Amino acid sequence: MSNDRAQSKLFPTTIWLVLVALTIATFSLGEAGLSGKGVMLTLLAITMIKSQLVANYFMALRKTKFLWRAIMFGYFIIVGGLIAMAYLMGLK
Amino acid sequence: MNPNLVNIHLVNSNSTHHKEDLPGDFAIWIFIFAEMLAFGVLFVAYAFTRANNVELFNASQLTLSRTSGAINTLVLITSSYFVVQGVAAIKRGLNKQCAHWLTGAFLLGGVFVGIKIVEFHAKFAADITMSTNNFYMFYLSLTFFHFMHVLMGMIILACIIVKARRSAYSAQDYVGVETGASFWHMVDFLWIILFPLVYIIR
Amino acid sequence: MKYKSQAVAKLYFIAAIGLFLGQILFGLIMGLQYVVGDFLFPAIPFNVARMVHTNLLIVWLLFGFMGASYYLIPEESETELFSPKLAIITFWVFLAAGAITVLGYLLVPYASLAKWTGNDLLNTMGREFLEQPLPTKVGIVLVALSWLFNIVMTVLKGRKTAISLVLSLGMLGLAVFFLFSFYNPVNLVKDKFYWWWVVHLWVEGVWELILGAMLAFVLIKVTGVDREVVEKWLYVIITMTLVTGIIGTGHHYFWIGAPAYWQWWGSVFSALEPIPFLMMTIFAFNMVNKRRREHPNKAAVLWALGTSVMAFLGAGLWGFLHTLAPINYYTHGTQLTAAHGHLAFFGAYALVVLTMISYAMPVLRGRAANPERAQIMEMWSFWLMTISMFFIALFLTGAGVVQVWLQRLSPTPMSFMAVQDQISIFYWAREAAGVVFLIGLLLYIGSFFVKGDSHAFE
Numbered sequence: 070m071s072n073d074r075a076q077s078k079l080f081p082t083t084i085w086l087v088l089v090a091l092t093i094a095t096f097s098l099g100e101a102g103l104s105g106k107g108v109m110l111t112l113l114a115i116t117m118i119k120s121q122l123v124a125n126y127f128m129a130l131r132k133t134k135f136l137w138r139a140i141m142f143g144y145f146i147i148v149g150g151l152i153a154m155a156y157l158m159g160l161k
Numbered sequence: 162m163n164p165n166l167v168n169i170h171l172v173n174s175n176s177t178h179h180k181e182d183l184p185g186d187f188a189i190w191i192f193i194f195a196e197m198l199a200f201g202v203l204f205v206a207y208a209f210t211r212a213n214n215v216e217l218f219n220a221s222q223l224t225l226s227r228t229s230g231a232i233n234t235l236v237l238i239t240s241s242y243f244v245v246q247g248v249a250a251i252k253r254g255l256n257k258q259c260a261h262w263l264t265g266a267f268l269l270g271g272v273f274v275g276i277k278i279v280e281f282h283a284k285f286a287a288d289i290t291m292s293t294n295n296f297y298m299f300y301l302s303l304t305f306f307h308f309m310h311v312l313m314g315m316i317i318l319a320c321i322i323v324k325a326r327r328s329a330y331s332a333q334d335y336v337g338v339e340t341g342a343s344f345w346h347m348v349d350f351l352w353i354i355l356f357p358l359v360y361i362i363r
Numbered sequence: 364m365k366y367k368s369q370a371v372a373k374l375y376f377i378a379a380i381g382l383f384l385g386q387i388l389f390g391l392i393m394g395l396q397y398v399v400g401d402f403l404f405p406a407i408p409f410n411v412a413r414m415v416h417t418n419l420l421i422v423w424l425l426f427g428f429m430g431a432s433y434y435l436i437p438e439e440s441e442t443e444l445f446s447p448k449l450a451i452i453t454f455w456v457f458l459a460a461g462a463i464t465v466l467g468y469l470l471v472p473y474a475s476l477a478k479w480t481g482n483d484l485l486n487t488m489g490r491e492f493l494e495q496p497l498p499t500k501v502g503i504v505l506v507a508l509s510w511l512f513n514i515v516m517t518v519l520k521g522r523k524t525a526i527s528l529v530l531s532l533g534m535l536g537l538a539v540f541f542l543f544s545f546y547n548p549v550n551l552v553k554d555k556f557y558w559w560w561v562v563h564l565w566v567e568g569v570w571e572l573i574l575g576a577m578l579a580f581v582l583i584k585v586t587g588v589d590r591e592v593v594e595k596w597l598y599v600i601i602t603m604t605l606v607t608g609i610i611g612t613g614h615h616y617f618w619i620g621a622p623a624y625w626q627w628w629g630s631v632f633s634a635l636e637p638i639p640f641l642m643m644t645i646f647a648f649n650m651v652n653k654r655r656r657e658h659p660n661k662a663a664v665l666w667a668l669g670t671s672v673m674a675f676l677g678a679g680l681w682g683f684l685h686t687l688a689p690i691n692y693y694t695h696g697t698q699l700t701a702a703h704g705h706l707a708f709f710g711a712y713a714l715v716v717l718t719m720i721s722y723a724m725p726v727l728r729g730r731a732a733n734p735e736r737a738q739i740m741e742m743w744s745f746w747l748m749t750i751s752m753f754f755i756a757l758f759l760t761g762a763g764v765v766q767v768w769l770q771r772l773s774p775t776p777m778s779f780m781a782v783q784d785q786i787s788i789f790y791w792a793r794e795a796a797g798v799v800f801l802i803g804l805l806l807y808i809g810s811f812f813v814k815g816d817s818h819a820f821e
Contacts, residue, residue, distance in 0.1 A: 081245045093231075095361055096361075116354055126245075127349070128342075151208060156211075158209075159215040206631070298624045
């Protein structure tokens with residue numbers, strides 16, 4: 070427990086910085102006007118990491134039953150997977 | 162109030178490891194999951210509608226301000242971070258600090274709303290409505306629906322701030338703070354998906 | 364009976380059951396007219412039978428809601444009703460107005476009725492469910508306001524609970540949204556909007572608040588579970604109901620000339636409408652499983668659980684079946700709608716009123732629960748009515764699916780009346796199920812007259 074407390078001071082800040090960095094990465098990819106399968110998958114991967122960081126550490130689901138984390142992860146897999154599928158359909 | 166009171170026993174709680182319950186009142190999680198479902202359906206609907214109108218969607222997407230979208234992402238992420246700090250503070254029984262952090266989050270929510278209003282205004286000034294085309298229909302629907310959630314989240318934060326100022330919480334009783342925090346993180350979570358989907362991916 | 368003034372509920376309940384019987388008889392008449400077109404013609408034409416069937420439904424449910432609130436509000440507020448006398452006057456006014464209106468439908472041609480009742484002054488008649496002549500509409504508003512006034516005044520002078528708050532909110536909405544029935548624009552698109560704001564916002568909005576409050580009340584009484592738990596559930600359920608129900612109004616805007624984005628908004632939000640109903644089912648079963656006492660009124664528990672399940676099936680599932688725009692494109696206005704309408708009204712509203720009557724009537728008659736034999740008869744009536752109504756919905760669903768195919772999907776579509784001939788077998792089956800329903804209802808009424816050793820209060 071004491072270990073948890075020691076890390077809890079800096080830990081959220083680290084997560085926050087990672088989220089900021091990933092947002093800037095997403096924005097830069099957009100500004101560069103890149104498109105295509107690889108870029109789309111990269112952007113979705115970044116989004117997946119960001120969403121799960123928020124779910125596990127900000128929402129603090131990491132400490133709860135596996136089921137709740139599974140719901141948040143499964144949600145992204147289903148929604149993100151369908152988005153990817155739709156994108157690939159659009160490529161023809 | 163004990164959050165277990167309304168717990169639907171979805172899972173066997175006899176596991177050997179001690180796992181915490183969902184943070185906050187269980188009732189808020191029913192909403193969170195329902196909201197995520199609604200947004201999820203809209204996200205997927207956007208993607209599949211786009212697949213049939215790729216050029217239209219790509220062209221219309223260029224008219225959005227990616228910069229304001231990105232700034233708003235940073236704003237929400239940061240406000241979520243403040244909320245995390247606020248919860249950490251109240252777990253140590255520090256009502257005042259908790260109120261400070263949440264006030265910061267609330268103000269950032271205000272910044273988000275301000276930027277969003279400027280964005281909406283620009284679109285309406287250009288005579289763009291939900292009937293203009295499918296892209297704008299989704300863009301306006303999704304961002305407006307999300308916008309309403311930001312406002313709702315700000316109202317919830319405001320109520321918690323007022324209570325924390327009155328030192329109504331303690332290191333033992335902070336379910337109310339966690340309940341509002343969970344809702345606010347959901348608002349952030351959804352925007353994290355919405356931003357790349359609608360503003361960036363092409 | 365804890366408070367003397369609760370006794371007024373008895374009048375309302377008796378009237379509700381009487382009108383319910385009338386509704387079912389007219390249902391059977393028009394059910395037969397589906398297959399034997401000139402049955403009882405010209406005495407009772409189809410359109411009149413239909414009008415009486417649907418209007419009686421609304422009126423008996425309103426009587427049920429009013430009776431229920433006059434019973435439960437004094438108990439929730441822990442005080443006598445503000446004015447029992449006003450409640451009794453309101454009752455007779457409403458009953459008389461209802462009777463005169465139905466007689467008007469039956470005895471006078473609709474056009475003459477419209478002329479005599481001042482429809483030229485303010486044109487409100489001629490729309491489905493809102494056929495009532497102007498004086499009746501005004502009467503409904505006055506009755507609703509008097510009811511609301513009486514209840515709110517009672518709540519204000521006594522204890523305020525979540526149940527009475529939700530119930531009052533539902534009643535306020537009921538009164539306010541009915542006002543849209545007074546505006547009948549010439550423009551058909553606009554007309555449809557106002558029409559749905561009464562019809563939809565009643566049954567998929569504010570009535571659900573009344574339903575939730577009544578169900579929560581009975582569950583607290585029969586299970587002894589903490590009020591705090593029940594109230595939290597009630598708040599979650601009604602919030603979901605209002606959010607999905609109000610935006611879900613969009614599922615009526617698909618094909619009436621409203622902007623196309625409603626196909627998305629309406630589809631997505633109305634698709635979420637079953638969630639609060641599902642929660643209500645989970646809630647009811649959860650409460651009964653966690654019960655702290657064995658209430659002698661077993662029948663009331665059965666009705667309450669039945670309400671939660673049938674409301675989910677009828678309103679939730681059968682609504683979802685055809686709420687998505689691409690599906691609704693083919694199904695709107697077919698017998699699928701009728702299937703949904705029957706199961707939803709019965710499952711959600713008829714059953715909740717019967718639940719309330721089942722719980723309250725023995726108390727009003729001076730006992731905790733009816734004699735064992737009466738309860739068994741009541742439970743039989745529950746199963747007969749519920750199962751036969753479920754079959755009515757199934758047969759109409761079958762009719763609807765065939766109708767969609769023959770009339771709209773098939774490469775060689777048939778005309779409406781030709782299709783009606785093709786699906787007559789479903790209508791016969793529905794009529795048979797309707798007869799079983801009537802037997803169930805008669806059994807229900809009979810259960811009130813069974814004598815025996817009744818359960819005294821603890």
